[in-house]
Amino acid sequence: MKIANKTVSAERLVRDALEKAKYFADYHIFTYLNEAVAIEKAREIDRKIANGEKVGRLAGVPYALKDNFLSPEGQTTASAHILEGFVSPITATAVQKLEEEGAIMIGRTNLDAFAHGSSTENSYFGPTLNAFDKERVAGGSSGGSAVAVALDIVEFATGTDTGGSIRQPASFNGIYGFKPTYGCISRYGVVAMASSTDCVGFFTKSPDDMDILMSITSGQDEKDMTTLPNYYDKGSEQNIKKIGIIKDFDNDVVNDEIREALKKKCDLLSSKGYEITEIEMPTLKYALAVYYIIVPAEVASNLSRYDGIRYGFRSDKSTSLEELYTNTRSEGFMPENKRRIMIGNFVLSSGFYDAYFLKAAKARTLIVEEYNKAFSQVDYILTPVSPNPAFKLGEKINDPIAMYLEDMMSVSLNLAGVPGLAIPAGTTKAGLPIGLQLVGPKCSDKKLIEFAKELI
Amino acid sequence: MDVKREDIIHLAELSDFSLSEAEIETLGKDLKNIINYISQLDKLDTDNIQPTYQVFEMENIWRDDTVKEQDASREQLLALTKNEKDYQIKVPKVL
Numbered sequence: 001m002k003i004a005n006k007t008v009s010a011e012r013l014v015r016d017a018l019e020k021a022k023y024f025a026d027y028h029i030f031t032y033l034n035e036a037v038a039i040e041k042a043r044e045i046d047r048k049i050a051n052g053e054k055v056g057r058l059a060g061v062p063y064a065l066k067d068n069f070l071s072p073e074g075q076t077t078a079s080a081h082i083l084e085g086f087v088s089p090i091t092a093t094a095v096q097k098l099e100e101e102g103a104i105m106i107g108r109t110n111l112d113a114f115a116h117g118s119s120t121e122n123s124y125f126g127p128t129l130n131a132f133d134k135e136r137v138a139g140g141s142s143g144g145s146a147v148a149v150a151l152d153i154v155e156f157a158t159g160t161d162t163g164g165s166i167r168q169p170a171s172f173n174g175i176y177g178f179k180p181t182y183g184c185i186s187r188y189g190v191v192a193m194a195s196s197t198d199c200v201g202f203f204t205k206s207p208d209d210m211d212i213l214m215s216i217t218s219g220q221d222e223k224d225m226t227t228l229p230n231y232y233d234k235g236s237e238q239n240i241k242k243i244g245i246i247k248d249f250d251n252d253v254v255n256d257e258i259r260e261a262l263k264k265k266c267d268l269l270s271s272k273g274y275e276i277t278e279i280e281m282p283t284l285k286y287a288l289a290v291y292y293i294i295v296p297a298e299v300a301s302n303l304s305r306y307d308g309i310r311y312g313f314r315s316d317k318s319t320s321l322e323e324l325y326t327n328t329r330s331e332g333f334m335p336e337n338k339r340r341i342m343i344g345n346f347v348l349s350s351g352f353y354d355a356y357f358l359k360a361a362k363a364r365t366l367i368v369e370e371y372n373k374a375f376s377q378v379d380y381i382l383t384p385v386s387p388n389p390a391f392k393l394g395e396k397i398n399d400p401i402a403m404y405l406e407d408m409m410s411v412s413l414n415l416a417g418v419p420g421l422a423i424p425a426g427t428t429k430a431g432l433p434i435g436l437q438l439v440g441p442k443c444s445d446k447k448l449i450e451f452a453k454e455l456i
Numbered sequence: 457m458d459v460k461r462e463d464i465i466h467l468a469e470l471s472d473f474s475l476s477e478a479e480i481e482t483l484g485k486d487l488k489n490i491i492n493y494i495s496q497l498d499k500l501d502t503d504n505i506q507p508t509y510q511v512f513e514m515e516n517i518w519r520d521d522t523v524k525e526q527d528a529s530r531e532q533l534l535a536l537t538k539n540e541k542d543y544q545i546k547v548p549k550v551l
Contacts (some may be wrong), residue, residue, distance in 0.1 A: 024517055089532035182511050196510045225517045289494045300471065307472075309545060311536035321550045324476040338473060339486055345470040346491065355485075359497050361507030366500070368508055400486050417511030 001155040001209050003059050006049060010042035010060025012103065017062035017106045020153040027129045027151070029144045030107040031067045032074035036107045038062070045102055054223060055327050059214060063098065065156035066344030067108040068115060068191035071095045078191045079123035080113035083312040092189025093224065099215050110146025113334040114303065115165055115193045117141050118406045121397050122336040129393075131173045132432055136390040140167030142203070143256060146173045149203040153433025156213060157203045159424035161324045162193045162408025163291055166386065166449065167422035171385040171435020173192040174424045176204045178449065180214065181442045182417035184226040186221035194298035195226075197291075207452040210421070212446060228443070236448040243269055244279040244378030254387045260426040261434040262384060265455055269382075272454060277378050283366045287412035290367065293360035294415070295346045302345025306332065334432055339400060364415050366391045371416040371441075380451065381439040384409055385422050389432040410437070419445045423452050457495065459488040 004010035018035055027209025032112060037184035045060045065071070068078040070088035077083045095105070112122035121127040128138040131150035138147045145157035146169035159166035170177025172225070178201045200217070206212045218232035245266060248260065266276045306341035308328030315327035347356035348357040374381060386406050396402040413420045418439060425436045438455070442449040461493045468475045475483065530543070539546040 086536065089528035089536075091527075186518045221468045222519065225481060226512050228512075228514075283500070289497050292490065293494050293497070304472075306495040309537065309547060310533070318548050319549065321547050322546055325472045330474050333473075333478075335483070336546055338471070338479075338483060340491065340529060341471045342464075342467040342473075343490055343494075345467055346487070347494075349470065356494065356497075358501075359502060360494075361509055362502035363500055364508040365499055366502070366503050367510065385507075401489050404490075404493070415511075429528050 001061055001205075004042070004049060004055070004102075009400060010045040010049075011039060013060050013105055014038050014042040014062050014106060015111055015148030017154050020151070021107055021148075024153060025031045026133070027131070027147055028126050029128055029147050029151075029153070030031040030064070030109055030145070031077060031125055032071050032108040034105050034107055037073055038104050041072055041104045041201065042439060048338050056103075057216065058098060059102035061156070062106045062154045063103050064154045064221055065095065065105045065280050066110045066111055066142050066145045066158050066160060068111060068160060068244045069095050069103070070191070072282040075377055076108075076110050076192055077124070078114050078204045079111045079125055079345055080332065080334065080337065081313055082306050082308070082328065084230050086312045088175050088189070090189055091219045093186035095189065097191060098186045098213075106154060107148075108197065108407070109142070109148055111144060112141040112336065114191065114299075114337055115141035115160055115162060116299070116334070116336045116340055118164070118168060118390075118403055119396065119413055120144065120169070121393065122334050124334060127393055130390045133390065135392055135434070137172070137393055139390060143169050145203050146170055146175065146177065149173075149175050149404035150204060155205070157273050159203055160190060160193070161199045161201050162415065163295060163414050164407045167201065167385045167420055167435070167437050168406065170422040171204055171437075172433060173389050174427070174435070176207060176210055176424070176452070177215070177422040178202055178210050179413060179420050180218065180445050181228070181419045183305050184214075184218050184232060184419070184445060186219075186224040186227050188221055188223035192302040193296040195302065196298060197295060198413070207421075207449050208352055211446065212451050214449065215248040218445075231443050232405065232446055233300045235450070238447055238450060240379045240447070241273070242275045242277050242378040244277050244374055244381040246284065246381060246383050247278045247280050248282055248284055249383055255389065257428045258387070258389070258434050262382065262436055265382060265425055268455065279377055279381070281368045281370050281374060283363070284412050286363055287367055287406045287415060288404060290360045290363045291358050291407070291411035292414060293342070294364065296340040296344035296359055297348050298344070299340045300348065308332070330361070361443055367412055371412075371418055375441040379440075383437055383439065385435040385437045386410065388429050389434060413439060418442055419448055421448055421452055423455055457491060459484060459491060
């Protein structure tokens with residue numbers, strides 16, 4: 001990526017990014033542009049460079065921030081009405097680490113409200129358009145971040161991935177998107193969706209850029225007790241021989257052109273001497289059902305904090321406290337938020353807990369075991385990210401199950417906590433990007449990103 | 457399974473939502489479809505399987521019992537509310 005130095009100023013990089021952001025305004029990528037602050041920060045970096053002072057590894061690099069990361073620069077809305085007006089006094093650890101290295105946030109990006117969705121159509125501010133076809137969805141939930149990178153507005157963007165929210169929009173827009181091992185990057189200061197699967201990650205234009213960002217932001221954080229001890233940079237020698245492809249995904253549920261793209265990448269790996277092995281993971285067909293029990297349960301719990309009392313939107317129509325809660329939540333959440341909260345309360349309610357939540361938690365064990373078994377047979381797994389390329393705006397918005405099915409190949413990684421890197425794999429005949437995901441065992445993050453170069 | 461109108465209203469109450477008639481109708485249909493979809497787990501044999509609630513594999517991370525400086529002050533946090541008086545958040549009548 002382009003970093004500010006004696007020949008290219010940070011101010012130039014930041015102004016170019018802001019210009020492009022405005023030029024592409026009709027794509028609805030940003031919920032907020034950080035113009036004045038970004039230019040001021042760029043000038044400060046330029047002053048340091050001129051004075052020969054030390055600058056960070058990301059000096060003057062413009063980036064886009066998914067609008068569910070807290071920082072005092074602009075409102076953090078999570079694209080939800082209920083958080084409108086909320087300017088955070090605290091800064092997310094990931095954001096702080098990026099800023100310490102000199103990266104400059106030029107804008108906050110659109111998402112499905114509270115990251116609930118696979119198309120960015122569930123945003124209170126309207127959908128983001130696909131970078132390759134304005135009649136199609138950006139993917140989601142991190143749609144704005146993906147399109148900001150795909151249209152070359154910024155060098156990188158942050159995302160969160162609870163069930164595919166980085167990998168799927170990355171694949172819909174032809175860029176790299178990484179969901180690290182669960183616990184690799186601190187989630188402090190990130191709006192919580194499902195605490196047992198939420199991961200912070202990035203969108204980039206190359207594996208090398210991804211590696212730099214991971215190296216900077218990963219690591220244990222005393223403010224997030226679910227961060228793993230530092231391991232990212234402690235990579236061992238690359239000794240990859242076998243790549244697995246999942247037999248259970250090779251059927252007509254998956255678009256022909258995506259299956260063809262997978263085959264081509266397998267041929268490329270074979271030609272480089274890697275062994276391609278077909279593996280069976282029969283429990284993965286249940287992953288989506290498991291996901292849509294466990295995640296709504298955690299969503300219902302995490303989103304119970306939004307009551308209109310302490311921050312964000314408060315309904316002014318209420319005469320009692322009880323009414324204040326219900327009016328604020330009824331007006332403040334999007335339909336998909338309501339669906340997930342209600343499903344969560346259903347699977348957790350007495351009478352249904354054993355049949356749904358406990359059953360899903362047991363099924364999750366089987367999925368974890370299936371990945372363990374797979375990684376005893378192969379080093380990495382290569383699969384499609386989603387069964388279809390970007391679909392048309394409005395095509396699935398009124399059919400939640402059709403929308404959920406787009407996540408069928410991405411959610412199991414989050415349930416198992418393993419890392420996955422979405423990589424570009426050409427386009428369909430109609431010119432839509434195809435993405436594949438490279439999946440590795442826990443804590444293989446750095447080697448996985450390095451190995452992605454073999455697929456270029 | 458069958459999802460009745462009163463089930464939807466009960467779930468709305470558990471969720472602190474007041475739904476319009478139109479929402480009861482559409483959410484009711486959506487929730488029924490979703491519940492039918494997730495019910496396919498019935499077919500999966502999970503006898504004698506222990507549940508997994510988290511994939512972090514670490515337990516009880518202890519910290520020293522000392523008061524640390526917080527990232528946000530009381531003033532900053534109170535400034536976020538719509539209605540504050542004398543360091544208190546004002547809400548409509550409770551009783």
